[in-house]
Amino acid sequence: MAMPSACALEMIHTMSLIHDDLPCMDNDDLRRGKPTNHKIFGEYTAVLAGDALLAFAFEHIATATRGVPSGKVVRVIAEVAKAIGPKGLAAGQVVDIANEKNANVDLELLEYIHLHKTAALLECSVVSGAILGGASDEQVEKLRVFARCNGLLFQVVDDILDVTRSSEELGKTAGKDLLADKATYPKLLGLEKAREFALELKHKALNQLSEFDESRAAPLYGLTEYIASRQN
Numbered sequence: 001m002a003m004p005s006a007c008a009l010e011m012i013h014t015m016s017l018i019h020d021d022l023p024c025m026d027n028d029d030l031r032r033g034k035p036t037n038h039k040i041f042g043e044y045t046a047v048l049a050g051d052a053l054l055a056f057a058f059e060h061i062a063t064a065t066r067g068v069p070s071g072k073v074v075r076v077i078a079e080v081a082k083a084i085g086p087k088g089l090a091a092g093q094v095v096d097i098a099n100e101k102n103a104n105v106d107l108e109l110l111e112y113i114h115l116h117k118t119a120a121l122l123e124c125s126v127v128s129g130a131i132l133g134g135a136s137d138e139q140v141e142k143l144r145v146f147a148r149c150n151g152l153l154f155q156v157v158d159d160i161l162d163v164t165r166s167s168e169e170l171g172k173t174a175g176k177d178l179l180a181d182k183a184t185y186p187k188l189l190g191l192e193k194a195r196e197f198a199l200e201l202k203h204k205a206l207n208q209l210s211e212f213d214e215s216r217a218a219p220l221y222g223l224t225e226y227i228a229s230r231q232n
Contacts, residue, residue, distance in 0.1 A: 015053040022038055025093070092114065095112060159184040
């Protein structure tokens with residue numbers, strides 16, 4: 001039942017990576033150890049490929065959910081649209097780029113950027129599955145908090161890896177944020193405090209799952225452990 005939304009979110013995630021790597025955005029040459037889309041196919045193709053994936057994502061949710069109550073489908077479409085629009089990914093990216101040269105970015109602004117740029121899509125993924133799976137409103141909100149914590153956790157770990165791993169280990173350009181003098185959690189908190197913050201986010205995320213059946217929630221426990229301990 002949730003597979004169409006899962007596929008759609010993978011399309012949107014891929015779109016966001018293709019666009020994020022463009023010269024006008026993060027200007028990156030490597031993604032997952034390979035040349036980025038625009039380096040192989042050109043900028044115009046990369047832009048259009050991302051646009052096409054975004055459109056196809058909504059088409060897929062609308063047409064591949066036969067048998068799912070229409071009310072649930074509409075709720076999922078609304079969650080997806082919110083996650084990538086002016087209240088989600090797009091807002092985070094705009095604020096991130098606008099503050100690249102801002103030496104006064106504080107933790108509150110950094111959290112805003114990553115809640116919108118990174119956590120929003122993960123939140124949408126978890127919440128969409130919960131809605132389609134018949135979760136109660138209370139359960140949906142617990143899972144929403146779980147996903148937001150994991151989204152921030154992903155970014156904190158990403159920032160830590162950026163200054164502690166090589167490009168070969170990461171499969172993307174290491175140290176770019178440091179060279180660009182961008183605000184990161186290690187820069188604002190220091191490396192050890194950033195690691196402590198990551199641990200706090202991990203525990204907060206896992207606490208949201210305490211009222212769920214442990215066997216059914218096992219993939220979510222595994223997701224948090226993976227995000228917290230990943231090395232690239």
